[in-house]
């Protein structure tokens with residue numbers, strides 16, 4: 423009996439030492455990965471984008487009137503983007519003063535910081551280049567990779583980012599100090615082993631310029647492809663779906679959105695709108711998290727945006743579901 427107990431204790435110690443050693447390795451590795459310096463191109467753009475000169479001349483605006491009209495237009499467009507497409511508020515809070523991405527001890531405490539101009543603001547002294555780095559590259563102002571899933575935003579144009587910034591800056595300042603990201607043991611292991619890739623690594627290309635403006639707002643495959651730029655992070659570049667690499671391991675695979683029998687082959691435009699506005703499939707079953715959370719945003723897409731995305735989804739090659 424005693425011998426069995428001794429053996430058992432030895433085994434416990436051995437497992438403990440191995441796991442402890444593994445954790446020490448993983449902590450070092452994940453700290454190295456998160457303290458790397460990532461080179462990102464230099465970008466500059468106006469905040470806000472000015473009105474078109476012929477527009478200003480036609481309206482007979484003074485320079486001041488033209489500036490305030492440009493700001494008002496940017497706030498309006500930025501609000502629509504924040505409410506329909508770029509779901510910043512999921513993690514940064516509905517008033518942008520801070521929110522929760524993940525707060526589970528084993529995974530870590532990954533909070534979205536305060537983006538208002540109040541106490542604890544991370545963005546008070548941000549330049550256009552700083553906004554570009556964090557939002558479209560997943561890189562912090564000091565060049566370290568961030569824990570923000572920026573792969574969903576990499577296709578945003580300069581004008582859309584500028585509109586979002588003007589909108590965020592127009593919001594009431596809120597005082598809220600948000601603590602920095604800390605990873606739990608599982609989060610540390612997943613980052614160290616590359617199972618939870620950082621968005622800066624998923625994006626990969628940090629040197630190609632972004633488009634200055636979105637394509638014209640019209641029911642076209644081109645505009646639809648641009649709007650659907652926020653769908654490909656999960657549904658993949660070829661839209662065939664499959665497991666979500668940078669997602670919560672409990673999420674189901676992303677659905678196939680191509681016009682294949684595995685995908686939206688027999689869906690009508692009406693089915694698509696119903697899914698994105700009401701969160702249910704044609705057979706009445708609700709879509710699971712995270713798609714069900716996203717419909718709080720996609721439901722605010724205009725009919726024109728819906729029709730453009732649908733035109734784009736109908737134009738892609740039908741593919742069986744991604745593995």
Ligand code: HEC
Nearest residue numbers: 508509510512513523532533534535544556568569570603
């Ligand atoms: C899925 C969650 C999530 C979404 C969506 C998200 N963020 Fe973040 N964001 C984070 C997290 C987490 C951090 C902290 C990253 C870190 O410190 O490594 C962060 C950090 C930031 C920072 C501050 C970086 C700094 O200097 O400390 C800015 C600015 C920012 N996000 C802007 C945005 C904007 C704009 C959007 C929408 C286009 C957005 N985020 C969408 C999770 C998110």
Ligand code: HEC
Nearest residue numbers: 652653656674675676677685697703708709710711712713
């Ligand atoms: C954060 C990841 C994520 C993003 C971003 C995302 N989706 Fe999804 N989507 C999913 C997942 C996961 C499912 C599967 C849900 C389920 O199994 O219930 C899904 C399901 C769907 C479905 C239902 C398809 C079916 O056959 O059941 C449609 C339609 C859809 N998404 C459209 C979109 C569109 C359009 C966008 C961009 C505007 C988008 N999704 C963005 C993760 C995402």
